[in-house]
Amino acid sequence: MxxxxxxxxxxxxxxxxxxxxxxxxxxxxxxxxxxxxxxxxxxxxxxxxxxxxxxxxxxxxxxxxxxxxxxxxxxxxxxxxxxxxIGVIHQEFTLLPERSVADNILLGREPRHRLAIDRKAMHAQARCLLSELDAEQIPTHRLVRRLTVAQRQTVEIAKGLSHRPxxxxxxxxxxxxxxxxxxxxxxxxxxxxxxxxxxxxxxxxxxxxxxxxxxxxxxxxxxxxxxxxxxxxxxxxxxxxxxxxxLAGRESQPPPPARTGPVRLAVRGGQGRKLSGIDLEVRGGEVVGVGGLDGSGRSDLARAVFGVDPFHAAAVEVDGRRLRIRSPRAAIRAGIGYVSADRKTDGLVLPLPATDNALLAVRALGRHPTQEAGGTLSRLAQRVGLATELLRRESRVLSGGSQQKVVLMKWLATHAGIYLFDEPTRGVDIGAKTAIHELIRELADAGAAILLISSELPELVALSHRIVVMHRGVIAGELPTGASEEAIMLLATGQGGSDAGPGGRR
The missing domain is CATH 3.40.50.300 (P-loop containing nucleotide triphosphate hydrolases)
Incomplete structure (x- = not known):
């Protein structure tokens, strides 16, 4: 235009x-x-x-x-x-999950007949607004909590359009x-x-x-x-x-061959609520990427390993020891760190200062931070690229990138040997994204085992030494360093197999 x-x-x-x-x-x-x-x-x-x-x-x-x-x-x-x-559609949804689609779209401006809400007219208006977005298929009587993320985003837009901005x-x-x-x-x-x-x-x-x-x-x-x-x-x-x-030109290049050590994390025969037959190994010094579409079981895999939603049946081994990880505390004690996909809900206590959030996992290990903690946090802040003056601020007022850096500090403070990264760069800027990529490489180079879940295919290709691809709760195949985005998507959509690309296997 x-x-x-x-x-x-x-x-x-x-x-x-x-x-x-x-x-x-x-x-x-x-x-x-x-x-x-x-x-x-x-x-x-x-x-x-x-x-x-x-x-x-x-x-x-x-x-x-x-x-x-x-x-x-x-x-x-x-x-x-x-x-x-002027209408604003915020990144964080502002919908009421226990109210219907129509209730949310016209909240506070419901059409009335005498003193009562005219629900027939309200649903008709909501359907009209959804039709403007080619989304008539979203039922206006359905509770918002039963919608997909994409449907909720559409309802947010319809709500904004209801003000005729x-x-x-x-x-x-x-x-x-x-x-x-x-x-x-x-x-x-x-x-x-x-x-x-x-x-x-x-x-x-x-x-x-x-x-x-x-x-x-x-x-x-x-x-x-x-x-x-x-x-x-x-x-x-x-x-x-x-x-x-x-910025450095590494972001589009596959990583060099890993200097791998022994297997640090192994899952054998993993069965879960949305998972079946998971067999997976991650060696020290290795970044294993996990690809797949939303709902494929990627995040469920990380949550199961970390004990949030434990495996129903599985042999989980950490550094050669067979463990029953039934809670996040048990995972932390086993030396596992988990950067969740939703930092606001699962990663941070938003009203707490960044310093307190950065020490949460250390306290879960039963350690009581000493006077040296201040110096330790300053060094960790420098390592992740967080300005030290932000450490005293409440986490809720920090930018998304700064919040993610606090989450990274929390797990670095535990000196974990295994890291589960679930969408580690979601909602952060290009500079913070590059810094997080460098940190993941540094951890692997230092001997940590990394499981990296990402929806961004270039990120998977650039960071992963191997890529396993999930489809409907199972591992559909594995691809080597430098696998093509097309090969990943073929497996992710259930179309791949032994011919999914160079090195692809089921």
């Missing part, structure tokens, strides 16, 4: 925001036109979320102004922004979606833009920016770096602008 010659529907001019004397946004400016997808990218902590909260009325700017249709405006609350046509902000909308669901979401966005909506699209996934956006604005350290037509920039340039430096 070419940006129209008419004025922008939205202009953010010199927006500045400070918290406790720290400048988080420093004179940021951008514009957005009707019928345009304008992407906003930047490292974690660059100011993206704060900028959106200023636009949505959550925060009041300390400087600069918002201009809507050429007129300055000031939003003092969320409902003020909504009333002026002119500007729709989408913050990391694909973070928890499978590739097929991402494609469906993009169709929905393009349909909305064709109707004249202006879309501000925040994403760490640069491929999405190039597929969907017309223009892209780069933020770094709270400042506006540049705004460019997407057609005039490439991924390498964007990364350089986002992080202020060139």
């Amino acid at each position: 070419m940006v129209p010659a008419t004025g922008p529907v939205l202009s953010m001019q010199g927006i500045t925001k400070r918290f406790f004397g720290t400048t988080v946004l420093d004179g940021v400016s951008l514009t957005c036109h009707s019928g345009e997808v304008h992407a906003i990218v930047g490292a974690n902590g660059a100011g993206k979320s704060t900028l959106i909260k200023v636009l949505g009325g959550v925060y009041q700017p300390d400087g600069g102004q918002l201009v809507l249709d050429g007129k300055p405006v000031r939003f003092r609350a969320l409902h003020h922004a909504l009333a002026r046509g 002119r500007i729709l902000v989408m913050d990391e909308p694909t973070a928890a979606l499978a590739p097929a669901d991402v494609t469906a979401l993009f169709r929905q966005v393009r349909r909305l833009v064709a109707r004249g909506l202006a879309v501000l699209y925040i994403s760490h996934r640069l491929d999405e920016v190039f597929q969907l956006a017309d223009r892209v604005t780069v933020l770094r350290d709270g400042q506006h770096v540049t705004t460019k037509d997407v057609s005039a920039v490439n991924a390498v340039e964007l990364v350089r602008l986002m992080v202020g430096r060139d």
